[in-house]
Amino acid sequence: SDAPQIDEQTTVAPAPIPPIAVGGASAPIIATQIEEINDIVDTKISPAIADKTKQKANMVDSVVREKNDVKVKDAYGSGLTEHPASPRLSLLLSIAPDFSTVAFDYYEDPGQAFGLMLHYHIKRSWSVSTGVVKSFKKYMGDGEDYTPPKGYWKTNTNGIIPETIKGSCNVLEIPVMVQYTIANTGKRKFLVGAGASSYIMLNESYRYNFDQPNPGAKEGWKSKKSSAMFLNVINVTAGFEHRISPGFVIGIEPYLKIPLEGIGWSDMKLYSAGASVTVRYIILNQKNPSAF
Numbered sequence: 001s002d003a004p005q006i007d008e009q010t011t012v013a014p015a016p017i018p019p020i021a022v023g024g025a026s027a028p029i030i031a032t033q034i035e036e037i038n039d040i041v042d043t044k045i046s047p048a049i050a051d052k053t054k055q056k057a058n059m060v061d062s063v064v065r066e067k068n069d070v071k072v073k074d075a076y077g078s079g080l081t082e083h084p085a086s087p088r089l090s091l092l093l094s095i096a097p098d099f100s101t102v103a104f105d106y107y108e109d110p111g112q113a114f115g116l117m118l119h120y121h122i123k124r125s126w127s128v129s130t131g132v133v134k135s136f137k138k139y140m141g142d143g144e145d146y147t148p149p150k151g152y153w154k155t156n157t158n159g160i161i162p163e164t165i166k167g168s169c170n171v172l173e174i175p176v177m178v179q180y181t182i183a184n185t186g187k188r189k190f191l192v193g194a195g196a197s198s199y200i201m202l203n204e205s206y207r208y209n210f211d212q213p214n215p216g217a218k219e220g221w222k223s224k225k226s227s228a229m230f231l232n233v234i235n236v237t238a239g240f241e242h243r244i245s246p247g248f249v250i251g252i253e254p255y256l257k258i259p260l261e262g263i264g265w266s267d268m269k270l271y272s273a274g275a276s277v278t279v280r281y282i283i284l285n286q287k288n289p290s291a292f
Contacts, residue, residue, distance in 0.1 A: 086121060086124045086285065086286045087119075087121050087280075087282040087283075087284070087285055087286065088120070088121055088283075088284045088285055088286045088287075089118070089119070089120060089121070089282075089283040089284040090118075090119045090121065090249075090280050090281060090282045090283055091116070091117070091118055091119070091280070091281045091283060092115070092116070092117040092118075092119055092129070092131075092278055092279070092280045092281075093115070093116055093278065093279045093280075093281075094113070094114070094115040094116075094117070094133075094253065094276040094277065094278045094279075095112070095113070095114055095115075095276065095277055096112070096113045096115075096255075096274040096275060096276035096277065097110035097111075097112065097113075097274050097275070098110055098111040098112060098113040098135050098136070098137055098272055098273075098274045099111075099272065099273050099274055100137040100138060100139040100270055100271065100272045101139050101140070101141065101270075101271050102139050102140075102141035102145045102146070102167070102268045102269060102270055102271070103140075103141035103142055103145045104271075105141075105142070106139075106140040106141055106142075106164070107140070108138040108139055108140050108166070109138060110138070110274070111135060111136040111137045111138045111168070112135065112136050113133055113134070113135035113136075113274060113276070114133065114134050114135070115131060115132065115133035115134075115173075115276065116131050116132060116133075117129045117130065117131030117133075117175070117177075118130060118131055119179070119280075121286065124181070124184070124286075125180055125181040125184070126178070126179070126180055126181075127178070127179045128176075128177065128178055128179075129175075129176075129177045129178075129179065129193075130174065130175060130176050130177070131174075131175065132172060132173065132174055133172075133173040133174075133175065133197075134170070134171075134172055134173075135170070135171050135173060135272075136168065136169075136170055136171075137168065137169050137170075137171060137270065137272065138166075138167070138168045139166075139167050139168070139270065140164060140165065140166045140167070141164065141165060141167075141268070142163070142164060142165075143161035143162040143163060143164065143165055143208075144161060145165075145268060146165055146167075146206075146266035146267075146268055147262065147266055147267040147268070148221075148265060148266050148267075149265075156217065156218045156221075157208065157210075157214060157217040157218060158214060158216060158217050160210060160214055160217065162208035162209055162210055163209050163210055163211040164209045165206050165207065165208055165209070165266075166206065166207045166209070167204065167205065167206045167207075167266075167268075168204070168205050169201050169202070169203060169204040169205070169264065169270075170201075170202040170203050171199055171200065171201050171202065172199075172200040172202060173197050173198070173199055173200075173233075174197065174198045174200070175195055175196070175197040175198075175235050176195050176196055176197070176231070177193050177194070177195035177235060177237070178193060178194060178195055179191050179192070179193040179237075180192055180193070186243075187242060187243045188240070188241065188242050188243070189240075189241050190238075190239070190240055191238070191239050191240075191241070192237065192238050192239075193235075193236070193237040193238075193239070194234075194235065194236050194237070195235045196231040196232070196233065196234060196235060197231070197233040197235045197257065198228065198229065198230045198231050198232075198233075199228060199229050199232075199233055199263055199270075200226060200227075200228045201226060201227045201228070201263055201264050202224075202226055203222070203223065203224045203225075203226070204222065204223055204264050204265060205220070205221075205222040205223075206220050206221045206222065206265075206266070207219065207220040208220055221265065223265060225265075227263060227264055227265070228263075229259075229261060229263045232259065232260045232261050233257050233258065233259050233260065234257070234258040234259075234260065235255065235256075235257055236255065236256045236257075236258070237253050237254065237255045237256075238253070238254055239251055239252065239253035239254070239278070240252055240253075241278070241280065246282070247281060247282050248279065248280065248281060248282070249278075249279070249280040249282070250277075250278065250279055250280075251277075251278045251279075251280065252275055252276070252277055252278065253275065253276040253278055254273075254274070254275040254276075255272075255273065255274060255275070255276065256272075256273045257271065257272040257273070258271060259271065
């Protein structure tokens with residue numbers, strides 16, 4: 001027969017190993033290149049060269065994970081590992097039942113609080129934020145917990161201080177906060193925050209309750225005159241967030257607001273607490289997120 005004879009000792013040259021391009025390449029493309037290298041390494045070249053090639057592939061794979069923060073396959077094909085991109089700028093919408101009091105012996109039905117906050121994420125674990133929170137607060141306390149202008153009780157309630165006073169007000173809050181992520185598993189994270197808030201009281205209303213009949217006494221007081229206190233409310237938060245898509249995160253954030261001075265007509269110290277349900281929209285991601 002004229003068919004050519006193949007020498008059993010002839011060595012078949014291994015297929016060329018495709019170069020790995022990191023700069024500008026996307027993670028999925030690089031991950032595919034790494035798989036191709038492993039296939040070639042496993043079947044075409046000597047064990048010594050194979051080990052060196054796999055080590056290089058593993059180093060590139062690590063770079064891909066760090067730079068792109070996306071799902072990639074490791075150099076040994078052991079599965080997918082998720083590293084969601086860290087946000088640089090995000091917008092947080094919140095809604096919460098707001099429990100307020102001027103005396104911890106009394107609690108009213110909760111009011112409501114709605115907030116919109118802009119977050120700038122300095123690094124992976126740290127962020128600063130500010131925005132606005134509009135809240136309707138309901139509270140109750142002893143008459144002695146309120147400090148109206150001098151001579152008010154004498155002029156308006158026959159000099160008798162009410163047994164209890166129910167109050168409500170609409171408040172515009174401007175917080176300045178710092179947040180720190182204490183644990184981050186990729187899609188889920190736990191965070192704490194602290195800062196100070198300015199209050200602008202838009203209006204307020206009070207209802208007096210006397211323990212005995214008080215003919216001629218006023219039954220309450222209300223005003224639409226605004227008053228303000230600047231960065232005199234300490235704000236402490238803790239939270240849990242869960243990423244539901246690349247651009248959206250949902251969470252819950254308990255909070256406590258501690259006044260440093262009184263506000264409003266009656267110069268009261270208004271404490272508030274609640275738990276916000278939050279939705280975060282990621283406007284911009286970090287290009288090279290830090291580990292901290």
